[in-house]
Amino acid sequence: MKQVVLIIACVVAFIGMLVLGGISPVEAAQTLFTGSLGSPRAISGSLKETTPLLLAGLGVFFALRAGLFNIGIEGQFLLGGFASALVALAVPGPAGLLLAMVAGIAAGALWALPAGWIRAYRNGHEVITTIMLNSVAVALTDFLVAGPARAANQTGATTATIPTSGRLPALLNSPPWNVSSGLLLGLILCGVMAWWMKRRVAGYELQAVGANPSAAEFAGINVRKVRLNAMLISGAIGGLGGAIQTLAFEGRFYQGFSPGYGFDSLGVALLAGSNALLVVPMSLLFGVLSKGGTSLLILGVPKGLTNLVAGLVILISATIRYRRQAQDA
Amino acid sequence: MSQAVEMRGISKQFGRVQALDNVGLTVESGSIHGVVGENGAGKSTLMKVLYGAYQADSGEVRVNGKAVNIRSSKEAIALGIGMVSQHYGIVPELTLLDNLILGAEPSVVLDKGKIRERASKIAASIGLDYGPEIWDRDASAMSASEAQRLEILKLLWREAKIMILDEPTAMLSPKDGEALFGSLRALTKEGATVLLVTHRLPEIMEYCDRVTVLRGGKWIADVPVSEANPEMLSELIVGRTLTASERPKPIAPTPPVLEVKSLSAARDRGTDAVQKASFELSPGELVGIAGVDGSGQAELFRALLGVTPIREGEMLWHGKAISNEPTEKRIELGWRILPEDRLQEAIISDWSLIENSTLGLHRLPEFSDGGKVRVPERAAFAHKAAEKFGTKHGGLETSIGGLSGGNQQRFVAARMTESGPKLFLAFQPSRGLDIAATEDLYAAMQERCREGAAGLVVSFDLDELMAHCHRVLVMFSGRVVVPPADANRDTLGRLMVGGEA
Numbered sequence: 001m002k003q004v005v006l007i008i009a010c011v012v013a014f015i016g017m018l019v020l021g022g023i024s025p026v027e028a029a030q031t032l033f034t035g036s037l038g039s040p041r042a043i044s045g046s047l048k049e050t051t052p053l054l055l056a057g058l059g060v061f062f063a064l065r066a067g068l069f070n071i072g073i074e075g076q077f078l079l080g081g082f083a084s085a086l087v088a089l090a091v092p093g094p095a096g097l098l099l100a101m102v103a104g105i106a107a108g109a110l111w112a113l114p115a116g117w118i119r120a121y122r123n124g125h126e127v128i129t130t131i132m133l134n135s136v137a138v139a140l141t142d143f144l145v146a147g148p149a150r151a152a153n154q155t156g157a158t159t160a161t162i163p164t165s166g167r168l169p170a171l172l173n174s175p176p177w178n179v180s181s182g183l184l185l186g187l188i189l190c191g192v193m194a195w196w197m198k199r200r201v202a203g204y205e206l207q208a209v210g211a212n213p214s215a216a217e218f219a220g221i222n223v224r225k226v227r228l229n230a231m232l233i234s235g236a237i238g239g240l241g242g243a244i245q246t247l248a249f250e251g252r253f254y255q256g257f258s259p260g261y262g263f264d265s266l267g268v269a270l271l272a273g274s275n276a277l278l279v280v281p282m283s284l285l286f287g288v289l290s291k292g293g294t295s296l297l298i299l300g301v302p303k304g305l306t307n308l309v310a311g312l313v314i315l316i317s318a319t320i321r322y323r324r325q326a327q328d329a
Numbered sequence: 330m331s332q333a334v335e336m337r338g339i340s341k342q343f344g345r346v347q348a349l350d351n352v353g354l355t356v357e358s359g360s361i362h363g364v365v366g367e368n369g370a371g372k373s374t375l376m377k378v379l380y381g382a383y384q385a386d387s388g389e390v391r392v393n394g395k396a397v398n399i400r401s402s403k404e405a406i407a408l409g410i411g412m413v414s415q416h417y418g419i420v421p422e423l424t425l426l427d428n429l430i431l432g433a434e435p436s437v438v439l440d441k442g443k444i445r446e447r448a449s450k451i452a453a454s455i456g457l458d459y460g461p462e463i464w465d466r467d468a469s470a471m472s473a474s475e476a477q478r479l480e481i482l483k484l485l486w487r488e489a490k491i492m493i494l495d496e497p498t499a500m501l502s503p504k505d506g507e508a509l510f511g512s513l514r515a516l517t518k519e520g521a522t523v524l525l526v527t528h529r530l531p532e533i534m535e536y537c538d539r540v541t542v543l544r545g546g547k548w549i550a551d552v553p554v555s556e557a558n559p560e561m562l563s564e565l566i567v568g569r570t571l572t573a574s575e576r577p578k579p580i581a582p583t584p585p586v587l588e589v590k591s592l593s594a595a596r597d598r599g600t601d602a603v604q605k606a607s608f609e610l611s612p613g614e615l616v617g618i619a620g621v622d623g624s625g626q627a628e629l630f631r632a633l634l635g636v637t638p639i640r641e642g643e644m645l646w647h648g649k650a651i652s653n654e655p656t657e658k659r660i661e662l663g664w665r666i667l668p669e670d671r672l673q674e675a676i677i678s679d680w681s682l683i684e685n686s687t688l689g690l691h692r693l694p695e696f697s698d699g700g701k702v703r704v705p706e707r708a709a710f711a712h713k714a715a716e717k718f719g720t721k722h723g724g725l726e727t728s729i730g731g732l733s734g735g736n737q738q739r740f741v742a743a744r745m746t747e748s749g750p751k752l753f754l755a756f757q758p759s760r761g762l763d764i765a766a767t768e769d770l771y772a773a774m775q776e777r778c779r780e781g782a783a784g785l786v787v788s789f790d791l792d793e794l795m796a797h798c799h800r801v802l803v804m805f806s807g808r809v810v811v812p813p814a815d816a817n818r819d820t821l822g823r824l825m826v827g828g829e830a
């Protein structure tokens with residue numbers, strides 16, 4: 001019921017803005033739909049947009065269950081993407097692919113380590129530290145890819161292109177369909193995470209720390225260790241997302257590698273609430289909006305407008321959720 | 330005399346539960362009126378109807394003779410009705426003065442001098458000498474009894490003439506309790522009316538003019554206190570005759586199971602909250618710790634469980650040093666705790682009763698199969714814990730936050746007594762429980778002790794400890810005093826406020 005209200009409200013708001021901008025809502029809706037879900041090609045494109053949002057979203061979700069808001073997912077995603085490109089270029093073939101994934105995971109975790117440690121042992125807020133680390137990550141990867149890691153024959157700031165043998169194979173590749181196995185990895189990870197949260201003692205402890213840290217302490221849970229680990233794993237998942245982005249879609253790392261997947265994934269995780277499985281539909285929603293938004297550019301609808309809709313979705317759902325909490329209290 | 334409050338035929342249903350069934354309440358102006366009953370009798374619901382937090386399904390309310398329809402606490406305040414609930418609404422980051430006026434600021438631009446002047450005048454009306462140095466303190470530095478007084482001052486600031494107090498003395502020492510009732514008496518002389526919800530019958534006998542008894546959502550009796558006695562009231566409350574449990578006799582000394590030696594912990598601004606505490610517990614012994622709130626009992630418990638590191642001294646469990654073991658290890662050894670702050674330390678409100686049932690026990694082999702949650706065992710334990718003290722709930726899958734305080738307490742108390750404790754630390758175990766449930770809980774703790782466990786119980790209610798424990802220790806200002814074996818109530822009472830045995 002509430003979801004229905006949410007969707008209707010968003011559609012109404014979107015139409016209102018289109019009308020204000022002098023664009024026919026019907027035409028815009030058609031374009032948005034055909035551009036994102038109207039053809040096998042469009043669907044493949046939406047799923048491609050969904051993949052990084054799903055992985056980064058799972059990273060954010062994991063930390064959120066431990067009561068930590070990992071805004072640093074963007075930086076971890078960038079570092080993961082960069083590290084995996086370097087390794088995949090250095091080590092050819094399937095072995096390189098595997099090593100590149102590990103490198104991406106490690107880089108993401110490493111980039112989350114300072115924020116996790118400071119939160120756990122010095123009580124410095126992770127939102128502040130991860131925002132700062134994001135800035136460093138952007139500047140650092142920009143510098144590296146413009147200088148030391150730049151491909152010899154390139155004028156732009158980019159690494160060389162990874163040969164196909166070192167890439168993540170497609171799950172389905174019969175044009176116009178094209179679905180990456182990265183999406184499957186994300187779905188598997190999501191299932192595992194949902195199970196882990198419900199059925200493993202460690203998942204129980206993680207969520208206890210997130211819900212009530214002082215009660216967790218009385219329950220004999222090492223709150224600091226849980227926080228540090230949660231941040232590391234969250235970063236590792238973010239790094240994995242970056243690695244998959246490199247190895248499945250981009251084939252290289254370059255300046256502007258992420259158009260803000262990390263930031264969009266914050267909304268994905270917040271909307272998923274307490275259920276890991278909901279990360280899937282939420283990332284799909286954002287993926288579809290993003291792909292459809294690109295098609296709307298042709299009509300002269302700026303990308304900002306679709307972002308605004310995504311923002312509205314977050315705002316309205318947060319309102320609904322917190323209103324319900326206020327009523328319960 | 331005129332009637333300040335008249336409620337007639339009040340009924341209120343929550344889902345399938347009839348919380349109030351045709352209940353009436355008449356309160357004379359200028360009186361202290363007690364409302365008693367077991368958990369779930371409908372006391373709090375009735376008060377919340379009067380305060381506008383709930384809307385009655387039927388019935389009428391008159392305030393000072395006028396029929397009213399109170400739809401919110403704001404409207405209640407406008408009618409001069411104020412309520413202090415068990416959970417104080419104090420913002421710790423603000424000063425006492427800011428808390429006092431919060432939500433009832435006299436003007437947009439605050440004239441602190443004038444406000445302070447009026448605030449001090451109000452404080453003086455209940456016998457408190459509050460100068461600027463007190464008003465400008467942070468609320469976080471207040472003790473429970475100061476917080477309680479501030480809540481009353483807040484009502485006075487809002488010019489409440491009818492005050493509802495829900496278990497005001499639960500966290501207070503006998504002395505602070507007396508002071509509180511002194512203040513209330515002074516207020517009723519000025520024309521205020523007090524509605525007192527309490528489980529403590531001595532308070533009714535000593536300070537109230539009339540008392541209304543509720544049971545199971547129904548009106549049972551309304552009697553002048555001058556014609557009542559505690560036995561008669563407790564029979565009306567429970568609906569049957571209670572046999573008072575006999576005080577257990579001190580047990581023959583055996584080698585101690587827990588030895589605490591010169592333990593100091595929780596240092597803050599140069600003083601330890603627990604100072605060189607030394608005592609021993611023998612197996613089978615239920616030992617009470619009496620004392621005024623804030624004497625270091627909470628910190629002692631934290632240090633014992635390992636939540637707060639100890640600074641000095643040591644603890645021996647079966648003769649082996651345990652001070653450096655983590656909390657998890659102590660739980661594994663059979664230590665169980667009922668912490669001080671239920672909402673902050675004992676439960677996770679959003680979680681179901683099932684999930685809460687093993688909080689702290691979740692790593693024990695009964696509930697964890699090599700890191701995998703044993704789901705059926707957990708559900709079975711939750712069921713058992715809910716049954717033990719008759720927790721009323723709407724399903725074990727529903728969140729524990731939806732239960733009343735008394736029912737939450739029943740559940741977490743059972744989590745402690747029913748999980749095979751070797752040592753249990755219970756902080757104010759009877760908090761929010763009625764007489765019958767309190768007796769059941771102490772009976773369960775005594776049974777665990779007969780089976781060989783040792784128990785330590787902190788309570789601010791000295792009588793409760795004297796009635797149920799083998800021995801009573803006293804904590805005052807961070808120190809644990811071991812009174813002489815023949816210490817009587819007066820001696821213990823003196824020790825609680827720093828006197829000599």
